[in-house]
Amino acid sequence: MSTASESYSSTYDFIIAGGGLAGLSLAYYLSQSSLENAKILIIDQSEKKENDKTWCFWEAQPTAFDEIVRQKWNGVWFHGSRNFSQFLPIDEYQYKLIRSADFYQFIYKAISRKDNISFLIDSVLSVEKDIDNRPQVKTTQGIFKASQIVFDSTSRSSYDDPRYSQMLQHFKGWVIETDAPAFDETKPTMFDFSVEQNDECRFVYVLPYSPTKALVEFTIFSDNLLEDSVYDDELKSYISQRLKITNYRIEEVEKGIIPMSDEPCIQIPDDGIVHIGTAGGYVKASTGYSFTRTQRIIKNLVRDLERAKGNFDSFEKEKKAWRKGTYIPNWKALLDSILLDVMLKNRHSSKDIFTRLFSKNRPAQILKFLDEDTSLLEDLAIMHTVPIIPFLKSAFVVIFRKIWLFLR
Ligand SMILES: Cc1cc2nc3c(=O)[nH]c(=O)nc-3n(C[C@H](O)[C@H](O)[C@H](O)COP(=O)(O)OP(=O)(O)OC[C@H]3O[C@@H](n4cnc5c(N)ncnc54)[C@H](O)[C@@H]3O)c2cc1C
Structure with missing residues (x-):
């Protein structure tokens, strides 16, 4: 080069x-x-x-980038609604951090x-x-x-066409270091929905690098951004109240805004x-x-x-x-739009939807679903585990919108 x-x-x-x-x-x-x-x-x-970024993803097969995978885990903590709080094995997958x-x-x-x-x-x-x-x-x-x-x-893209669902994933994370061991490095937290939801989808994830070092990230799916101090306050309160850590140093800060739009x-x-x-x-x-x-x-x-x-x-x-663009079957894009509409319109709590997905299905099956590798039949079985009325309402809105846009 x-x-x-x-x-x-x-x-x-x-x-x-x-x-x-x-x-x-x-x-x-x-x-x-x-x-x-x-x-x-x-x-x-x-x-x-x-x-500038910490990428987390799950894979069932080895890939070209395995030698730079910093951490990999065989299971993840999930803290959701209705007191569902479990360490979930992810079977054929590994959750990886690069x-x-x-x-x-x-x-x-x-x-x-x-x-x-x-x-x-x-x-x-x-x-x-x-x-x-x-x-x-x-x-x-x-x-x-x-x-x-x-x-x-x-x-x-400006992603501002009001005819589509427009949300943002926005987050701030700190890599913190403690003097005393505070993390189990074999057990990351993928979703902790125990934080106040404010009628949005809010969660924290914790990715341990070692017993004394972890990335703690506060994430929101919503249609508006927050003052920087709000993310800081949420992180401080999560670290002190949930993780019970009082002495720590912030080694790195990560921030991001990702479009969630159909x-x-x-x-x-x-x-x-x-x-x-x-x-x-x-x-x-x-x-x-x-x-x-x-x-x-x-x-x-x-x-x-x-x-x-x-x-x-x-x-x-x-x-x-x-x-x-994405080599992904049409029905997957449709399901994505429906889930986006449910979250944007807050037709049902996102916390509960994700909890149902992960608690009523094999967690690895949900990872496969999120990776768009499941078949239509598997998707229908998964959809059977989410609250039907909100999803039907969103399906109606999304399909009607597609037909209307097609006919115009
Ligand atoms: C902080 C953060 C963490 C994320 N974590 C995850 C995760 O854990 N898992 C996951 O699946 N996804 C994650 N994402 C989402 C997604 O994977 C990343 O946003 C990813 O980097 C997108 O790839 P990209 O090539 O489109 O953009 P980028 O990787 O941002 O690449 C765009 C490049 O263009 C350059 N550039 C931009 N404008 C100009 C210009 N005018 N002139 C010259 N160069 C320019 C930038 O410097 C940059 O290098 C994360 C996103 C962010 C922001």
Whole structure:
């Protein structure tokens, strides 16, 4: 890998605007594919040396990133409604934690041997077509052109169309360190709904790194953000009252806002320009999870690109799937919209819905469901365990809205 100024050339095969989760995953899978010799430029505004995110996800199979998994667990604590409080085995799955700094470093190392991949630290000003109808990226340092495709993870949809369900997952977490052992590092808390719900979906999760160190994160699914001090107060009170820890140091702070929306994303705004990552709608609307989804979708993209020999114009069949964006069956998107509507309209307490899901089904089955790997029959069986009336109301609203939007 070289820096763009060293190897500057006006044209690349692919340009990846935004070298975060989706952008670097794409560079990584391309470098492992039959397109490994494609000329690629990755542009990001930051060097990606800091740990800006902590990714948690579950997997049943080993993956390319196993060597950088910082923690992995065979079960999770769940504290829900109606005094349901249990450590749940997750059978075939492992709950895993990757620090983003390790992920960026892992990928840089994997692609650093490749002279055909360049990296530019710069701000992307725009991604557009040039006068010859070729995709290009404007940065503060110049214009970079792609002969095939610009993959863009820097654009953000505004997600403000009132015809769709618009929520946000917003959170703040502290990595805290204690002098005395305070955590069981073999037992993370995935959902603790014991915090005041305020008619929203609020929970805390605790990811122990060691007996004296853990990430404690306060999370809300709602349609409005809070003053920063509210997250701090919630964290303080959770740590002192729930975890009974009085002496601790805050080692790191993590904050984030993730869109939870069923508004369709523009996947291909123009020929030769493809939105990826959050910009491409990879976030699961009803949960805000996207690590596993991103890996799957990007692998599919690379497979399709390989078939098309990297040529944007010659993958007509695949382009349909790309436009759809997520390679996920329609009924899954429908279920996602329904769950989102139930939560947004507060038709039933989210705390109770998640509790029912995890307590009335095999927990691993719910992880499979959240990963969209369950069959239609399995989904129907799972839906049988949630309160039927609120879900029927939301199903009616969502289906009616879809028909109305289709007919307009
Ligand atoms: C703090 C946090 C924690 C999360 N934890 C989880 C989790 O545990 N599990 C899970 O499944 N999902 C999680 N998510 C959701 C999701 O996995 C992440 O948001 C993920 O990083 C999205 O990938 P992305 O490539 O779309 O965006 P990013 O990873 O943010 O990458 C976008 C990149 O574009 C760059 N960029 C943006 N604008 C410009 C510009 N104008 N010029 C140049 N560069 C630019 C940024 O620097 C960044 O590197 C989390 C999100 C956040 C914010």
